[in-house]
Amino acid sequence: MTAINRRAFLAAGAATTVVAGLHPYSARAQAQQAHLRIMETTDLHVNVFPYDYYADRETPTVGLARTASLIDAIRSEATNSLLFDNGDFLQGNPLGDYIAFERGMKEGNVHPIVAAMNTLRYDAGTLGNHEFNYGLDFLQKVIGPANFPIVSANLVKGERAADPTADERFVPPFVVLDRRISTGDGSSHPIRIGVIGFLPPQIVVWDAQNLNGRATTRGIVDAARAMVPRVRAEGADIVVALCHSGIAAGDPNDSNLENAALQLATVDGIDVVLSGHQHLRFPGDDFQEIDGVDIGKGTLHGKPAVMAGFWGSDMGLVDLLLERADDRWRIVSATSELRPIYERVDRQPRALVQSQLDVLEAARVEHEATLAYVRRPVGETTAPLYSYFALIADDPSVQIVNQAQLRYMRTILAETPYATLPLLSAAAPFKSGGRSGPDYYTDIPAGPIAIRNVADLYLYPNTVQAVKITGAQVKDWLEMSAGIFQRIEPGRTGQSLIEETFPSYNFDVIDGVSYQIDVTRPARFDRDGKLIDPDASRIVDLRFDGKPIDLTQDFVVVTNNYRAGGGGKFPGIASDKIVFVAPDANRDVLIRYIIEEKRIDPAADGNWRLAKTAGTEVTFRTGPGSAAHLGDLTSLELIEAGRSEDGYAIYRLQL
Template identity: 35%
Template sequence: MLTLPFNSRDEPEFRKGQDLTFTFARQARPPEAKARSTLLRILQTTDLHGHVLAYDYHRNTAASDRGLSRAATMIAEARAAADLCLLFDSGDFLQGSPIADRLAASGTPELTSHPVISAMNLVGFDAVTLGNHDLDFGLEHLAQALALADFPVVSANLHLPGRLGERVQRHRILERRSPGCTNPIRIGVTGCVPAGTLLGMAGLDPQIRCEPVEPALRGAIAEMRAAGAELIVVLAHCGLGRDDEPEASETIDKTIARIDGIDVILGGHTHETYPPAGPGTATELAGHQAVVMSGAWGAYLGQVDLHMSCATDGAGSWHVKNRDVKCPRPTSGAGEAPELIAELAEDHAATLAAYGAAIGETRRPISSFFALVEDNAGLQLVADAFAERIATAMQDMGLRGRPVLSMIAPYRTGQRAGAHHYCDIPPGPISLRDVDTLYSFPDTLCALDVSGADLRMILEMSASVFTRVAEGARDVPLFEPAFPGYRFDVIPQLTYQIDLSHPALYDQRNQCMRPGPGRIRALCHEGAPVDDDARFVLAASSFRARGGWPARADGTSGAPNLLLDTGQTCRRILREYICAHSPLDRVARPTWSFAPLAGARVLFETALQARPRESSPIKRVGANSDGFAVMRLDLSAPRGERS
């Protein structure tokens, strides 16, 4: 038996003597005579993001909080306990883990295998939909990967060109025959992805067309019902629809649950779990459908049990008699499926070798532990790499003269992703693994034409991640919980202060809540105040260039004009910059700070291993039950040396 470097406590239970057979094929119990009812079990994963194995490639260690390999064990057990069982995925399965991203980064001309698709084929998915990140590596890579899939891909509203348009179906009707019944159950399956999520490369590609979700789903449901579907399942790559979600226009509660004719909604995108844990089950939002969201990375398995009934002779149509919606179960206690480990052994070994290779060196540690509260050397490293590449491109285009700035946000700041989700590069060699912790997505680098007013707007939106703090406030939370850390953009070529005594100007959807003045003070470039009419070139990722801009007063998009998309990924540009400038000896230069507030102290979370410098106004006060260190920041203290 093949053994990979996983802890013994991660081994499947059968290795300790239990006789357990993992059967991934779609299966049913042996026929029973004249059945009149049956249990149809629906299982869901979503937002796998390439985490097919229970391994953290960035920390180079086994992980209990992820892995289709763990979920596969629970899937096999759930199938064995049901008359009929279907397994679906709600999108974002191809991108997000080094074992998957490595193939796209290598520029392989023709894929003959793909670890994510191989794993999903082995486990036996019945259908999937596409999420926004499944398009991150371009249409050709997506087409080659999906050509290897043994399962249908459905989307009611996403229209793709060429062979992808043929591969991605508007809907699919699956037939599953219950033991003892003449007629099969006809299950109609479709999917959707909101256009507002297609940022980055997908949003800039004119070949990709994304219809509004509601009319597309209504049309697909009508077509499936007309074709004889007795049950409708929607694989929805969108969140529940709380007001604090940044993309809250096309969501489950506000859109999909209000559409008639849907029986089951399997959501995703926001990495949430639903129904919530606790006594009882939650089965309804705005409508009367069964709704499940199973988190991300294979850390949870969603389940809906539908008790179906047919005519007494077993030859009539099927209908749902009752249903049982389970709170998504964590997979952390399950052993890994050995067949899946064996299937991916070569991909796993190749990924470890590629991501461990040194590309440069740093003489000082680089981390994101305090990137949300003070100047950060890691963020400035990425920003400098972006600005240098765009400055060269502007010269090549004959656009000299304008100052070139760059915006960047920290992508690994703990929060919902957990207490280990930080960048932490010690002095010594820098590997591709480290580059991925500095910049985690396959976005391309773009150049925007911006004004001084645009820069102020960007920074005001960024400053909205913080709570309002009054003078004399004691140990109040620093961050608004609805804002993820990657919403905090900095522009290190500028200097400015953030005044937390003022309310934020923008909400979670980047919509302006009130007129200024806002929180940004003393905004300067090279020591001179930034005039609203001044013109700059701003280096930004394609993700930022494409979306997240508030509407102008006349209702038009507030997005700045796109000057250039380099077509080169931000990670590649960062990697080349590190190679060219090693050994690195980075100390954060002073750019932004909080405006002093007399007597005010705030609390925030960071990694347990984070250590503030003695000169810093940050002090550790303890740890919480979620595994984070709790820090206190004295806002009345002067700014000390930065990390």
């Protein structure tokens, strides 16, 4: 970027009246200058309608149909614009599951998310990690009808080649878009825009059952260093990286970085970074105090970047002032911002836009079919199932998943050499607020239970797997989970208990053992599973069959493919520990369990709790719906302490 030209531009603009509604770059661009607006959606997760299928009601906080209604106005503010999607569009709610498991993708079918996106004139897109949850064959049928190119530079078909530029791929690594761009004097000129895509290399672990022998990955920065020069060699004036990866500190030479958008910005030849995957917002306060990140300007190592939330919550914008010289374009100045689809008023979400009808119509038939699908009853529950307190006490929503997994795996292992080994089950609360807001909790009343309720209990289409590990590794598994808690100082009050950036899907509860968690002790592992304090032990009084666990004894633990394959970086848990790979999804196992039982009793057995610490009080945030269930928690001393500004109920908890 050229500061002299930027100052000259601003000085020229100072004497110019900005045309109402136009971005200053469009209003003040001179001859040989042009404004290019780049729009991003990311992590849509099949949210076309503004509808919560789990709660079976409309919601103002999600939906491409709402995001779409921003597009025309946003385009009208700029003389030139492009629209990109940054991945994770295919899986994430019951609409996606209905298409994958019920309707299928037959000849002539267009997936509803692709049909919706086709109405909006996307210029290009990339793949995220969740695109592979239903298998490669399904994915290829889905993206075939897309009327925009889909690119991914670090997804490799088969085995990696010695030279990254020679890798065989499922989709092109990049595309160079030939467009014409209007300048400040109204003339039109050609411009070539390179678009290159990246996804987390961990997909080969997370979806090993779908990718083994068929696909592998390269590191994001490794692939960029190899491929971006090729994009430039094809004449790209500007290169936009569609990076389905988050923003975090890390070594750019680490080929296994999951969140590598910041490191990608250091690669020569990349001009703009569109990020995602973390379900956060940039620019903004989600990424404070990270070297190289400017949360005010919206830059990563000085390059404009954006992360547009999730589920259609925001439209991400990067505005570029371009200048033309010698028939080539360069960036003079840039800004980044987000446009949300809702706001919170008195802690309640309120829509800022209405849905765009043609987007709704593109998916309406499948939406209606999904409603019938999720309302289908499969059994009943004798007690409510809720996740409001899943992070502070043994919880019925996790308990029922573990019960189903244990029954399933006992039958599976009965005729195997592992039948005599003690069997445990690990499951986590998926819906527990956090970045998804105070309404993001499971809350199923006693009575009939439908498929939508089961999908609410188990959000992801994981498949069942089992690992064989030692008692010591069981303990370390729990120590890693206990990283969700802040270290609490004994004898003090007002301390926040939960580390809000720790994902609840990595807070595994293991049934079949009993234990306490002492939050006054330091964590044993960091978030990457690295041992940081060999003497630390938050897990106390760990028992199996009523006796202190034998750390050398072998156990079989039933879990899901994500965890068994190393997802979450739990120490000692990796693919070499897997002893059984089931053909069934965890959710299907849960549905089958409810159908067979007809009437389930999800009462938690209290196999774990927080260790007591005299004179110590902490604060805990959860959904406001928790108030209806306070009477169920006789083992906890909870005192209501009001509401947070973002709508959470706050409790004081006596340890």
